[in-house]
Amino acid sequence: MKRRVILFCATLVSLAARTAAAGDSPDLAGFVLGSACLTCHAAGGAIAPLEGREAVGLAEQLDGFRDGTRAGTVMPRLARGLDDAQIARIAAWLAAREVSR
């Protein structure tokens, strides 16, 4: 799990650099993986809102749901559909979003 987290951090730094360079254009690669999370985790809802949260923490929690170290009702079933790179992308995309709209 530690090694994975280090990998996430490295990917996140390079993602952040790329996003900054892209200027205005939206992070479509993050959007087409992460926007489905908002269907359940919309701002202001009873299922923990995720937008604007710290990326490393999000990635760690997803990793935990995926490898079974963290229990849940539906998240383990969903997280098992994601690979390391997708988790890093999604975490970076969610972290970069404004908190409320």
Next chain:
Amino acid sequence: MSALTRRHFLARAGVALGATALARSAFAAPARIVVIGAGFGGATCARYLRELDPTLAVTLVERERTVATCPFSNLVIAGLAGMDRIAHGFLGLRAAGVEVVHDSAVAVDAARGEVRLAGGRRLGYERLVVAPGIELRLDAVPGYDAAAVSAMPHAWQAGAQTLLLRRQLAAMPDGGVVLIAPPGEPFRCPPGPYERASLVAHYLARHKPRAKILILDAKDGFSKQALFEQGWAARYPGMIEWVAGSQGGLVERVEPARGVLVTESGFTEHRGDVVNFIPPQRAGAIAQAAGLADESGWCPVDPRDFASTRVPGVHVLGDAAQAGAMPKSGFSANSQAKICAAAIVAALRGETLPAALWTNTCYSLVAPDYGISVAAVYRVDNGTINAVPGAGGVSPLDAGADFRRREANYARAWYASISRDTWG
């Protein structure tokens, strides 16, 4: 849409729309996107098109002033919620810069890039998104025609039908029989009929405890079957009986005046005090009129961007589309709409759409404090949308009451969240 570069897009749009549309995109006037239908698919697509590219001129055509959702309409039928709980207006979408037009789309002229509305207005587009939901087939089962709908409500489109079924249940005598007859696949919301049976049983158990529910199914199995049957045995013992299609469940004819469903080549007649007949379905009428549907009644699409394979410049979303392994659900429609919005924005910019994942989760309430779910993550492989192996699945059969209670609470939280995500 990974292969769809700007040149491809322009070529495709050029075929569809002629030289004027090309000139428009070349001079960077705001691209015009028209969306037909403001349910889970259309409303989500309109909202996220504006979020991803605020320069787009997005017009959403919806015939209703407020939409009533099918999700949670089973609570209304069971007397556990009012219609206001499932009604959504359009202030949020308007605030997001979407132009909402209340009218019916009656024709699509793909060669000119134009949608014609019942009121006479014509809307020009560079891209069209069609998300009209379903049309009930009133020609499929003898006896179930337009008149039968008011005697034997389907309540498979929410609104007046939901309230009619509610009133019939309230008027039914104790000791009466409720017939529920679900169709074969594919149809809107595979677990929906069984959630309905559950919540109707919840109502009957409290108000008409001698009543019975008989489900006459066209199929030999159904979504989350083991979980539903476990829940029925625990909460409504002896109240719900399910008959598989091959065991005499398949309804061949209906007699609305007598409240009768006829099965087994006429050998058996089932009479109900309340009859909820859910007929086979097809893509909404505008999809048929626009030539988007094939002989199956549903619309074939490119799985990457939900572009119609039959009419260029048009995308089809939600229940109307043939979406590979994805079920026809509000969640699926919402998920497809987001990827479609991103695909349209990428194409307009000449970018390639990165690899996407789609998601679905269908919660069902066996009782207000008893929730179950089925979930999956999807991706495109071998040219179609398949579930990612190893992920997804249904709630565990051996879970305790606390797990079921938490999922019931998450079902309500999901409904609030997807409503906000869809209509703002």
